[in-house]
Amino acid sequence: MAPQHQLPFEKPVYELEEQLSKLEAEPNPTPAIQDSIRRMRVELTQLTREIYENLNPWQIVQVSRHPERPQTADYIELVFDEFVELHGDKAFGDDRALITGFAKLDGRKVMLVGHQKGRTLKERNECLYGCAHPEGYRKAMAKMEMASRYGLPIVCLIDTPGAYPGIGAEERGQAYNIAVNLRDMSTLEVPVVCVVIGEGGSGGALGIGIGDHVAVLKNAYYSVISPEGCAGILWKHSSHADKAAGALRFTSSDLVDLGIIDEVIGEPLGGAHRNHRQMAMTLKGALAEAVQSLEGIPKDELLDRRYERFRRIGVFEETGAA
Structure with missing residues (x-):
């Protein structure tokens, strides 16, 4: 069928x-x-x-948004041996668009943070298709700080078109809380591994994306803005999203060329949505290898490398006549 x-x-x-x-x-x-x-x-x-x-860039966007593509909840079941979910931000509520909790990765204890879009209509209404509120970012940061105190590596799975843009979210400090996360994630004294498993849109992705090792699945994208948002600004209509997708250079191969990410994680033949189990096994191996490679690095060196890694992004040299 x-x-x-x-x-x-x-x-x-x-x-x-x-x-x-x-x-x-x-x-x-x-x-x-x-x-x-x-x-x-x-x-x-x-x-x-x-x-x-x-695949062209717009087709990659379509694959990254495929309704049957594995989400954080799927990887929790297939990749991690144990998972204990932690709820709430101790200030406002529990944002279902971000899942946090203790997990075991190949026998190693880690803190897991990941966006969740939802499968059913009820889940999607609760998760708002992975668009987190300020309380979601506060929850994520609180759990990551706890992991740092306990010396646990952190794994972040990114899959969001962007942070929720509603009035309530803005009133409760959406931009402020994302900015706090950018600052505080840069000072975490444990290894942080981030993987874009689907969409990696704007500040919504960066709010849990400051890591020592940043990877992107082959058919995912990581961008400062969604193709529709870019098309609305440049061409005044979202119908030009395919053109914007090509201009943004946000595919995994582009991101490697630009030095934005460290690794492209391959997907099963036909995309992750066609074989969840195989994709999970590939992701598990990549995560375990990345965490292991970072664990032996002294804290001071880890922080310095993380800082320099993000300072280098966007730096370029001009050659020839101005």
Whole structure:
């Protein structure tokens, strides 16, 4: 049965899969049918690889927003051995758009912080599609500071189009709380590993994105603004989002070239939404390796490296005539 949500460029893959399923369902396949099945499997692999290795920036945005793409809650179940959720900011309430708690990664205790968009309509209304309020960022920072006191590494999973832009959020200090997080995360005395697992939009992503090792999944994006927001500013209409996506240079390959991130984490053939378990195993290995590589670094050196890492972003040299 074909998935409910198919992206336009994925349709040839699903059509071929449907043909293959019909052949495989034959009760008494002849040698000719078995041969066709083998050829079709090879063709399907080649077609999927060709499509996904040549996605344009706007198509990558569509993949990063796929409703079936694994979210933080999925990775909690598939990547971490144990998880104890911690709620509330001790000031206003508990923001469901940000999940925080103690977890075990490959036998190592860590503090997990991650955006959650929600699956069902009820969950999405609670999580606001991963758009956190000020209380969410206060909660995240309080839990990260606790992890620092206990000497626990921190893992942040980023997946948000941006912080919630509502009036209430602004009245309660949205910009201020994100700025506090940027300042205070830079002084945490434990390793911080950040991974953009879907969307990495603006200050909403940066609010939990100041780390020693920043990685992006292959079909995720990390940007100062969403394509629709950029299109609204530059071309006065969100219908130009595909053009804005190309101009922003926010894909994983662009981010490596620009020195914004440290690592691109590969996805299963056809994207993370087509194989949650395989994606989780890949992410688990990448997280464990990153945390292990940072654990032996002295605190002073860790802080200096983190500071210099972000100071370097945006620095460039001009050559030739001005």
